[in-house]
Amino acid sequence: MSLQVRNVSKEFENRKAIENISFSTERGEIIGILGTSGCGKSTLLRAVSGLDTSYSGDVLLDGHVCKHVDERLGFIFQQPRLMPWLSVIDNVSFGLNDRKEEKQEKAGRYLDLVGLKGNERDFPKQLSGGMAQRVAIARALVTSPEYLLLDEPFSALDAFTKMKLQDLVLEIWEAYETTILLVTHDIEEALYLCDRLIILKGQPGTIDEELFIDEPRPRSRGSAKLAAYKEHILNRLELTTPVN
């Protein structure tokens, strides 16, 4: 039960975006992929998800090479990407293939989980950004994926909503033992959520450091230990951004 990335490289029109990325996850681990803009975080996540298949190297799911989208994977994008013509509940049940009542029942359960009970019949245009992102989270969870891929899922949200949704992710993680791969450029978010951080650096992006966050949960956002980690990461990353 693990996700393994082996020597993954990806080239766009003769320009390398990522080079030789390798790491593996344990079941139920939360891994953060941290790096400055343009270092290939999204590229890596798209390769893992199978949305992009034109990469070299292997992605292994539970020990088998997997080069296509797989139902064991769920993806939460940076934008909610809801279907505007579907009601909230139909958006959540979009990926389900059950009978209608079952779909509605499941979708309703997950909407409840993200705190949107009562908004089932709304349409995306009636939702705030944070609500829409919560619907997207419910949509990704409803198929019970074993692995969740998140690409800067909260970066467009205000600080309060962001913290709430981070806690929501932790709740989900606790309840379902999901293995989570979280791309972010928010160091505090990464430190609050992750067991391990993979720091990407350079262009093409390569793994610069793997960092275990040795802090028991529940973590305090203001803890001194996390602040020390932050200091370390900042130092690490500043090497990559030349002062102009």
Add this chain to the structure above:
Amino acid sequence: MARQGHSEALPLRRLVRAPNKKKLTVHPAIIGSILPILLLFIWEGLSRLDVLPTYLLPAPTVIVNTIIELGADGSLWGHIGITLYRIFLGFLLGSGAALLLGSVVGFYRKAEQFFDPIIQAFRSIPSLAWVPLFILWMGIAEASKVTLIAVGVFFPVYLNVVSGILSVDRQLIEVGKMYGLSSFQLVKRIILPASLPSFLVGLRSGLGLGWMFVVAAELMGASQGLGYLLVLGQNTYSPELIIASIVLFAVLGKLTDAVLKKVESKSLHWQDRMEQR
């Protein structure tokens, strides 16, 4: 004083204030009908005073009477019926073909390379230029008329279907792919609903062109239909018949468009649009 004038020119201010002020709210339709009604009265008055020559521009009441007489002797329904039949058939054929071809061209890059140049070439022919050829091929009966209308309807619908499909948000398609949807399911569950707004816009402008072409088709030779009434009015020196026919065209055009608009707002209620405020 200058400041006051300025603030009144700001439309936002009116929008914000409107709800809590209980000033008499005039329905926009009423404001909009003031001028036409005024003009009708002036027209009627001038006609009665013999200022306007009645053999060129008869009074509104005369025109209304003409319509009523046509309705009373039953011939009106035949004319309206045949015109509606032609436009309905032409519209159905034209938009059906456009939907089919537009979908294929929109979905398959190869089909676009194959079909699009020739379609663009045909599009640059003014559609009325087909008239003589269609008459030669299909005679002056229904077939040539319906074909002409279908040709007119085809292009706006086709263009809108293609552009609708091409502009479907790639991000939404990725969501579908993430759930392992097949190509057919992607079309059915994402691409079609996402391009529906554009298709409906195409249908409405296609219908508008359809009305234009039904007039052309009936002018070129018909024994019945509203367009025939235009010709009849010209040949018998009866301007009231011509204007009556024009009025009927306007009313029918508006009615059919209203039907499509209703369909549009019913099926696109999910859109986040300016119009709905």
